[in-house]
Amino acid sequence: MIKPKKMSEEKKKYEISVILKSEDALVEVCGILERNGAVGLVKGAVSRIKLSYPIEKETSAFFSCVVFGLEPEKVFGVRKELKFSRELLRFIIVTPPVVKDEPRERTERRRGPSSSTLAPRKPEDQSVPSVEVLSNEALEKKLEEILK
Numbered sequence: 001m002i003k004p005k006k007m008s009e010e011k012k013k014y015e016i017s018v019i020l021k022s023e024d025a026l027v028e029v030c031g032i033l034e035r036n037g038a039v040g041l042v043k044g045a046v047s048r049i050k051l052s053y054p055i056e057k058e059t060s061a062f063f064s065c066v067v068f069g070l071e072p073e074k075v076f077g078v079r080k081e082l083k084f085s086r087e088l089l090r091f092i093i094v095t096p097p098v099v100k101d102e103p104r105e106r107t108e109r110r111r112g113p114s115s116s117t118l119a120p121r122k123p124e125d126q127s128v129p130s131v132e133v134l135s136n137e138a139l140e141k142k143l144e145e146i147l148k
Helices: 025-035 070-083 104-111 138-148
Strands: 013-018 037-042 047-056 056-071 088-094
Touching: 013 025, 013 047, 025 037, 025 056, 025 070, 025 088, 056 070, 070 088
Parallel strands: none
Antiparallel strands: 013 056, 013 088, 037 056, 047 056
16 A cells, blocks of 8 residues: 655755855755755756846856755755855745646647648749739729729
8 A cells, every 4th residue: 555645755846046156155055955855956057147236245156056856844944044154145946837748739730831741832823913903093983983
């Protein structure tokens, strides 16, 4: 018999984006996550960024993100610990959006038929229909007929 999981055992997927004073500060952030029971840490690349406005007198910083699994009730503890980190300028923890796979038929319809399946057009198919040219008097007669 399969036992249902307790709420505390269920891990939810989260993503944390951080702005750091130094490149090495990501190790500290990951340590805080691991101490609180986060699993499956997937670290993004650390890149240097120029800040739009100074944060704690810093004009440039390092940006990175980490995807992890954690029990929802432990997120508050992680936030509390991160607030006291001196190397962390800003952070935000979010649940990443669920990406749904679209059925293939739908994507194919959106693209339309491929050029290889279309039959080549014949020169007579590409002809422009002839337009009757009217003189000013004939045009005035037609307008009078329409307005009556």
